[in-house]
Amino acid sequence: MEDLENITVRSVSVSEMDNNVYLLTGKASGAQVLIDAAADFPAIERLLAEGARDAEVPATLELVITTHSHWDHVRALADTVAATGARTAAGTPDVPDIEVPTVLELNHGDVQAFPDFELEVISLRGHTPGSVALLYRDPHGPAHLFTGDSLFPGGLGNTQKDPERFALLYQDVFERVFDYLPDDTVVHPGHGAGTTLGAERPHLTEWKERGW
Template identity: 65%
Template structure:
């Protein structure tokens, strides 16, 4: 858990594929943003309820954001949406591939406010065409990047040995993330442990050379 001045970041790992589910909760308004309702709706709903302990405001889900359409990231989306009645959001080029209807289309470079939780949308093409990362800029500390399956400790996401998809992804990750954000940026990936841009930056040339 990250206890930031303005919000709390919680995460749980679900399913046999160890998907990370992230919940951002505003300490002021109680607004919550859920990133990737991957699986195990009861566990996700329980985590949403736990957040009430850290704010005086009544917590409520302002948005459920899906980073990309792959099956392991959306298995609980329909159930969580039904229970919370929250709007769903996804990258504008990914919407057609998501089985649950998307209410909010997110475009690259947009800054979206979900009540008082402000997130920047970064499209990272390659793992899927419309994959997005979400950036929260903490005014009092490092930024937090929710990278979906596009960036992990040790490399970019799976592009299925397709050289064109890999080139697209490594280019976007380099130009839209590493060239724009400082080393202190905390990376929260779609699976497994987190990292920082500073820890990964020295290996960019190696990733490009090996082609995955």
């Protein structure tokens, strides 16, 4: 758990694929945003309950954002929506591939505002056409970037050895992340451990040359 000034960030790893589910909770309002309702709804329920304890008022799950349409990131989406009544959001090109209806389509540069915080949408095309990252700018600390499967410690997301998809993902990550955000930005990926942009920046040329 990361205790920031206005929000807390909690996460849980679920399933055999080590999917990360993230929960942002506004302390003053109780507004919650869940990022990637992957497998294991009971674990998500526990995460929501833990997050609710961070708030000064009763918490409400406002939105479930799916970073991309791959099956392992949506296995608990239907159960989460049924239990909470939360709205759903995903990158526009990925919406047709998500079985649970998407209420809010996300595009590059959109800003989703909640009482305690805002999330900026950064489209990172290549892993899927509609992959998005979510940027939270902490007013008193480093920014936090939730990258789905587009950026990990050590490289970019899987583009199935397709050179065009890799080139597009590399371009988006280079221009929309590394050229846009400082080195202390904390990266929260869709699987495994986190990192910072500063730790990954020296390896950009290496990633481009190897093509994955």
